[in-house]
Each structure stands twice: as structure tokens, then as C-alpha cells.
Amino acid sequence: MYRYDEFDERLVRERVAQFASQVERRLSGALTEEEFRPLRLKNGLYLQLHAYMLRIAVPYGTLHARQLRQLAHIADVYDRGYGHFTTRQNLQFNWPKLKDVPAILGLLADVEMHCIQTSGNCIRNVTADHFSGVAHDEFEDPRPIAELLRQWSSLHPEFEWLGRKFKIAVTGATQDRAVLKSHDVGVRIVRDPATQQVGYQILIGGGLGRTPMVGKVLREFLPREKLLSYLEAVLRVYNLEGRRDNKYKARIKILVHEIGIDAIRAKVEEEFAAIDSPRNDVDPQEFARIAAFFAPPAYESLPDVSRKLEQAQAADAELARFVEHNLFRHKQRGYTALTISLKPIGQAPGDATSHQMRVIADLAEKYSFDEARVTHMQNIVLPHVRLDDVPEIFAVLRAEGLGTPNVGLVTDILACPGLDYCALATARSIPVAQALAEHFADPAKQKEIGDFSIKISGCINACGHHHIGNIGILGLEKKGAESYQITIGGDPGENYALGELLGPGLPAELVPEAIDRVVAVYLSQREPGESFIEAYRRLGLAPFKAAFKEIADAVA
Amino acid sequence: MAAVKRPPLPVILVANDLLEGDVVYAVAGGWTRDPRQALVAGDEAAAQALEAFGATELRQCKVVDPYLVDVQVGEGGLPVPRHYREVLRMHGPSVRRDLGKQADFDY
Numbered sequence: 001m002y003r004y005d006e007f008d009e010r011l012v013r014e015r016v017a018q019f020a021s022q023v024e025r026r027l028s029g030a031l032t033e034e035e036f037r038p039l040r041l042k043n044g045l046y047l048q049l050h051a052y053m054l055r056i057a058v059p060y061g062t063l064h065a066r067q068l069r070q071l072a073h074i075a076d077v078y079d080r081g082y083g084h085f086t087t088r089q090n091l092q093f094n095w096p097k098l099k100d101v102p103a104i105l106g107l108l109a110d111v112e113m114h115c116i117q118t119s120g121n122c123i124r125n126v127t128a129d130h131f132s133g134v135a136h137d138e139f140e141d142p143r144p145i146a147e148l149l150r151q152w153s154s155l156h157p158e159f160e161w162l163g164r165k166f167k168i169a170v171t172g173a174t175q176d177r178a179v180l181k182s183h184d185v186g187v188r189i190v191r192d193p194a195t196q197q198v199g200y201q202i203l204i205g206g207g208l209g210r211t212p213m214v215g216k217v218l219r220e221f222l223p224r225e226k227l228l229s230y231l232e233a234v235l236r237v238y239n240l241e242g243r244r245d246n247k248y249k250a251r252i253k254i255l256v257h258e259i260g261i262d263a264i265r266a267k268v269e270e271e272f273a274a275i276d277s278p279r280n281d282v283d284p285q286e287f288a289r290i291a292a293f294f295a296p297p298a299y300e301s302l303p304d305v306s307r308k309l310e311q312a313q314a315a316d317a318e319l320a321r322f323v324e325h326n327l328f329r330h331k332q333r334g335y336t337a338l339t340i341s342l343k344p345i346g347q348a349p350g351d352a353t354s355h356q357m358r359v360i361a362d363l364a365e366k367y368s369f370d371e372a373r374v375t376h377m378q379n380i381v382l383p384h385v386r387l388d389d390v391p392e393i394f395a396v397l398r399a400e401g402l403g404t405p406n407v408g409l410v411t412d413i414l415a416c417p418g419l420d421y422c423a424l425a426t427a428r429s430i431p432v433a434q435a436l437a438e439h440f441a442d443p444a445k446q447k448e449i450g451d452f453s454i455k456i457s458g459c460i461n462a463c464g465h466h467h468i469g470n471i472g473i474l475g476l477e478k479k480g481a482e483s484y485q486i487t488i489g490g491d492p493g494e495n496y497a498l499g500e501l502l503g504p505g506l507p508a509e510l511v512p513e514a515i516d517r518v519v520a521v522y523l524s525q526r527e528p529g530e531s532f533i534e535a536y537r538r539l540g541l542a543p544f545k546a547a548f549k550e551i552a553d554a555v556a
Numbered sequence: 557m558a559a560v561k562r563p564p565l566p567v568i569l570v571a572n573d574l575l576e577g578d579v580v581y582a583v584a585g586g587w588t589r590d591p592r593q594a595l596v597a598g599d600e601a602a603a604q605a606l607e608a609f610g611a612t613e614l615r616q617c618k619v620v621d622p623y624l625v626d627v628q629v630g631e632g633g634l635p636v637p638r639h640y641r642e643v644l645r646m647h648g649p650s651v652r653r654d655l656g657k658q659a660d661f662d663y
Contacts, residue, residue, distance in 0.1 A: 027575065029617045047620060049645050050656055052577035080655055095655075097576045348651055419641060420649040428644075430651045482640065 001064055001371060002147050002293040004112045011155065012109045015116055019043045020102035027099075042122065042160075044115030045101055048423045054096045055118040056108060060128035060146040060170070061089035061374040068361035068372060070111040072354035078104050083357070084421075085342060085350040087414060087463055088167070089127050089374040090118055094421050116154060121162045123153035123235070129171040129178045130375040133294060134337050134383045136329040140189045140198065142172040144291040145227065148282065149187075151290075152228050159235050163242040164250035166235070179376060181206045181215035181496040182468065184252045185234060192221045199223045204234065204264070205256030208462035212498050213253040216261045218268065225281040226272075232280075233272035237264065297369035297384055302334020306387035319394050321405035321443060327390070328381075336387055338368075340380040340397060341404040341412060345441045348430045349415045350378030359400045367393055376465075377414055379407065410452040410519075411437040414465055418458030418475060419482075425458035427475025427482035432456055432508055439512035449519055451531045455490070468492040470533050471515055472499040484511050488518065488544055489536050500541055502548040510551055517547040562603055563626035568594040568635050569606040570645070571619035579645055579657070580619060582606055587619065590661050591646045592634050596627065634663075 004012070019039075026036040040046075044055040056071070063071075071091060075083050078100045079093040086092055096104060108114055117124055126146045133141040149168055153159065159166070169178040172189035180186030186203035200222045206215025222230050238252045241259075256264050313320040328337040340360060342350050352360070360380055364372040367389045368382035375381055385393065397403040406412045413436060416422065418429030433456055440446060455469030459476075466472030472487035484506050487499030506514055519532075521543050526535045536544065568591075569582035580587040581594035588594065597603040603624060610622030625642045627635035637643050647663075648656015657663075 027617065033574075033614065033620050047572055047577060049641075050577075050579055050648060051572075095577075099575050419644055420651050428650060430649075434651065480639065 001062055002059075002143075002290065008112070008151075009109075012112075012114045012116070015043070015114065015155075016102065016105040016109050019105060023098060023102055038120060041120040042117065043101075043105070044118035045096075045098075046119060046423075048094070048421055049419070049425075050421065051095045052098055052101070053421070054093045054101060054104065054115060055086070056091045056093070056113060056115050057118045057125040058089050058091060058113075058374050059150050060126055060132065060143055061130050061376075062143065063364075063372045063374065064370045065361035065365040065372075067111045067113055068357045068364070070107060070113070072357035072361070074104055074107055075354040075357070082351055082353045084348070084417060085352065085374050085378050085380070087350075087376050087378060087416065087465055088125060089130070089376055090125060091374070092417075094417075119165075121164050121166075122160055123156065123162075123166045123168065126150050126153070127167070127169045127178060127183075127376060129173055129176075130373045130377075130381050131177060131328055131337050131383065132172065132373075133296065134330050134332070134335075135173050135175075135177075136331050137174040138172050138331065139174070139191070140172040141294055142170040142178075142187070142189055143294045144287065145187065145189070145200075146170050147290050147293070148227070148287060149231070152231075158232075159239065162235075162239055163244045164247065164252075166238070166252065168231075176493050176496075179465070179468065179492045182208050182465070182492065183215060185231065186215050187227070190221065197223065200227060202230065202234075205253040205261070207251055207253040208465060208467050209251070210248060210460040210462075211251075211254065211257075212462070212467045213257060214496060214498065216256065218261065218265055225284070226276065228282055229275045229280040230268075230272050233268050233275055236271055237267045241267065296332070297371075299332045299335060299384070300386070302386065302388075304333050306334065306390070308388045309390050312391035316391075318398070318403070318405065319391060321447075322394050322403060323390065325405045325409060326407045330384075332384075334387055336385050336390065338382045338385045338390065338393060339375070339407045340382065340402050341406050342379050342402075343406060343412050343437065344401055344404045345406075345411060345437045346434050347437075349413055349433050352380075356400060356402060359396065359402065363393055363396060377407075377412065379412070405443070406446060408451050408453075409446045410440045410449050410454065411446060413437060413454045413456065414469070415456040416458050416463035418456075418464075422458060424461060425475070426460075426477045427458050427484065428508075429456045429458040429464055429473075429475055432473060432475070432484065432511055435508070436512050436515065439516070448523065449532065451533070452519075453490075453492075454515070465492065466490070467498045468496070469499060470536070471518065473511065476505060478505055482508060484508060486511070486514060486548070488541065489533070491533055495533075495537075502541075502545055503552040504556070506552065506555060510555060514548055514551040517551055518544050521547045562607070563624050565600070565603060565626070566596045566598045566629065566635070567603050567606065567624040567626050568596055569610050569622055570594075570625050570642070571610060571613070571622035574617055574620050582609055582622075587613075589657070591657060592632070592661065592663075594635050596629060596635050597624075 203215040373381040415433040419425035457464030468490040490499030
């Protein structure tokens, strides 16, 4: 894992001191709320429905045990004993006090963490495939470029006050687990078929929110030393040409949509031509220094199959289910990437208590080379686990309420905090997720349904990624009450798709039954081995819409 | 000058405490964290006075984001907001009954 050098350390400490001074000036009245608001947002501090909320950056989702323990400590001392892992691989505390935030930032700095650029109109925390460095289908570990981008974009003087927020995701794998096409910029590590040279495919203009757009290819192949100068050209074109007259039209996706991908490509290439020179290339020595932090750990030489795990599975059906759903194929023989579901049936998706954080920290330290990853699906991954150790890890997880074997299944629901916490929300998300998880709790039913994603947002800003859920649920206000619009067919991966509306909005209590009807269509009409999303693509919207209509008509 | 748009009467004044972030409600000459104590303005003059108080307290760095919320006065004088968002704000997270005002004031 990357460790701070003296420059990182100084930068973060200076920022803590700067924010402490800003808080002091706010409290003394030297700064008005209007002046202070953008400053606190730049440090991840929001004012939400019940209290302040602090968003902590987890760069590309990577945490080590010491950091998790510090987060647990902050949760206990300055918050209410829990935190919420978000769909951008960050952590949020829901109850901090303004007067305590400088102290919290100091504690974060002690473990090489911060809240810089987790909000505001700037380049946000760079996200990555949560199986980076370990996935069997990975071409190259994307974390070194994620870290390079983090350093480049942190307090970048030209891009500190963009027209709107700017999100970058990276992957080096065949399967897109970083949702590249939902990002302002997506970077995929590729090999040029002509020269066999390694470089990057650059996507641009994706986004969810009120105007969902699918990211488009801006450059099929960018030589690796040109990454920063090319992205500088992208950001500069956006900064100069993007709209600032209307915040809802200020994202780069709107610029791409309005002038077209070819026009924006021409502008970026023109700007890039002006910047491009060996002087502005990525320094190979610096890149090598960063990459060295992400060298594979000292794996043991192990057989492909673990007899110990096989025997334990044979004796424990729950462990067998956990192995089936929560393990991901590792590139190293005898190892696995183990996902800890933060979706126990009936709990708030993504929430973890301070005790659970400590349990995960202990497991990471003992079994996963001191490393854990936050996923955009609001789960935690132990990325380097010996197959032999899975039974022991599962025993600990089960005892701590963290052993739910539901990764990728219907109850692995992604949900934003919604109106239970968020000041922007129009409806609650978490209770809908809880009701659905309870409705589909039966493990046999979950297995029968197979791969299935439900994603819930409590407003059109789409933090809950509802557009790209196989089933997407959007909470709105209708005639003074919460109402939920349901979409079908969204897909965040290789066959990226935005969902289509099934019908009119429903009250929360009818949502589980409506989804039941949709699932019933799939179960009755699927072909052998066909997943829900595959069946939907074959069957089209009509049969699902007809089934949904029976429920919708009942409330019309 | 165009008339200021206010919610229908009766109203209470809600804000966040600057220092702590807690949701606070205006009472005579100050603030309370307990919504049951909130001062209910039943006429236009009282609503205007609440609004003016909020503006002053914002300037004096006591609170953030003060605004009027229309309520119905329920049992025991408890003002109940008409909009579900403000009801949630008055209670706390519906998924964590152990947190927020519902826990602090046991209602």
C-alpha cells in the first residue's frame, strides 16, 4: 500500500491547520456561512438533515488495519459508534460536531487519511476496481495510476474550482467493476494491438444523476507517459468550455452531449498538442516509486485447491453458501479475495459499527497482509486470503453478524442514506432496502434468483446508482408522500445500460410485491443458465411491464 | 416590494446549531433542541418575528439555515410538521430509533 512521503504528510497537516483556522473564523463571525460553506465542503463537511456529516476519503477504497481502527476510534469518541461506507468507496460519519472536526482531521492525518476533495466542485476521490491487484481477469494493477491521479489532482491549483464536481475511476481488468461509464472520466489500462505497448483507453462524459449519460470513448489508446498531460487537457477544456450558468448543466457530460464527442475530442487534442512535451510526461522514476508500494505481497506457494476448506464446507452448509457467493477468484493460486457483506438482512446497507471495523481490522491484519478494500457496492473485501483460512475467517464473521452469504444476490442491495440522513433526499432509501432484503431473505429463494442487483436512490442525484441496477428504485415526493419509481434493465458492467421505467411510482409498502412480480416473470420464462439481465434483454420490457401493471393498477 | 412567501400558518422556526449541528427550534429569545418546546406562531406578525429572529441569529453565528416550517398542533401541544421531511427531522432516522430527537426526548 502507498505510504505518505514528507510532502504528503506536510500537505495534509497544513490542511488540518488551515481548516482549524477556518472553523475558528467561522465561530468568531469573521466568516459568514455563505463564505464558510464552500470551504467546509472542500474538507468533506456537509450539513445534513439532523447534523453535520463528515466524508472521509478512502483513496481507491484501500485501507489498512491501523486506519480502520482509527476510524473505529473516531466513531466511538466523536460520533455515534458507527460509520457508513458509500458508493464511492468512502466513509461517512453522520453525527460529528463542527467544533470537533479539526481534532478528527488531526486523528485522520495520524493514519495518513484526510477529507480533502470529498465534496465541492473539484476532482473527487479516485475510485478503482475493488479487486485491483488480485483479480484473475486483470491485465495490470490500476492502483499505481489511481495514486498518481490522486497526487496530481490533490489541490491542483488550476482545478480547485471547477464548474461542478469531477469523478475519475480506473480499472485494469477485463470486467468493469469500477463502473467506468458512469464517471466524468474513466481510465482503462489496455494494450495497443498494433504495437503491444501498454497504455490507456480514456472514456469521458458518463454520469448518473438527473441527466444520466453513458461514458464515451475519447481516446482509444493513450501512451502511458501521457496520462497526466492528456487529462490536464481534458480538465482544461471542461473548465473553460463547461457551462456555469446552471448547476444542473455544469457537468462535463452535458458539455459532451451538447457539442458532441467529436468536437470535444478535437478541442482536447488541440489543447493536448499545446501541452504535450517530454517535460510534461509522467516521470518514470516517480511512477516506479509509486508502483513499488503496490507490489504483490509475499504470497506462499499453495495448491489451487484447499482440502481443508472443502472438508469444512462439506460439514457446514452456511460456510458452503459463503464460499459460493462471497469468494472471488484470485490471480494467485491458493488465495481468494473474500467479500464481507455489509448487507446483513434487515440492516442499513454499508453501515458498520466501530466494533465491526475493529473485527475487520484484526482479520485484515491476521489473514490479508494488513489490507482491506471498500467496494462501490458498500461491502468490504479482504483481498489476499489463503483458501485454507476461509473457515476460520467465516467463523469470526458469522459470530459478529458479518457472515451474510449474499454477494451479488438480490439482498446485496446498494442504497444511499436517503431521507433518514440526507438533506437533499426526497424519500427514504434504507427502509425500502431493509424491507426488500427481508422479503427475499430465504437463502434458497436468493439462490434460485441468482445474480440480481437492486440499487436505490432517495433522490434524482442517484448516489444509490438506481439507473444501473437490474432493478432501480428512485424515491420521490408525490402529492406530499414518498413514492418510488422502479426501473428495469440497468447494468453497470461490460454491457452497460441505463434502466427503463416500469410504470408509475408506488408507495414503499408495495415495492417488494412489485419486484416479486418482476422476478416471477424471469423465473417462469428464463432459459437454462440465463441470468435475470440476460433474460430481460431477450424478452424485452413488455412482459415485465405487464406484470408490474397489475400492482400499479391496484393503487391507481 | 413583493410579499415574502411563507408557509401557511401556524409555523415554527427550525435551524441547525452552528457549533454542534443539532437541529434546534426557536423559543422566546433563544433555541431549544426539544421540538415539544418550539414556539408556535399562529399569526402573520408572530411568523414575521420568528423569521426576523432567525435572520439575526444567523448573522450572530448562533445557527445555520433557519427557516419556517408549517405545523399542526397535536396532542399535548406538540407541533407536528405537515411535511414528512420535517417530521423525520423532528424525530431522527426512522431506521435508528436509538438516535436523534426520538431517542433524546423519548417520543
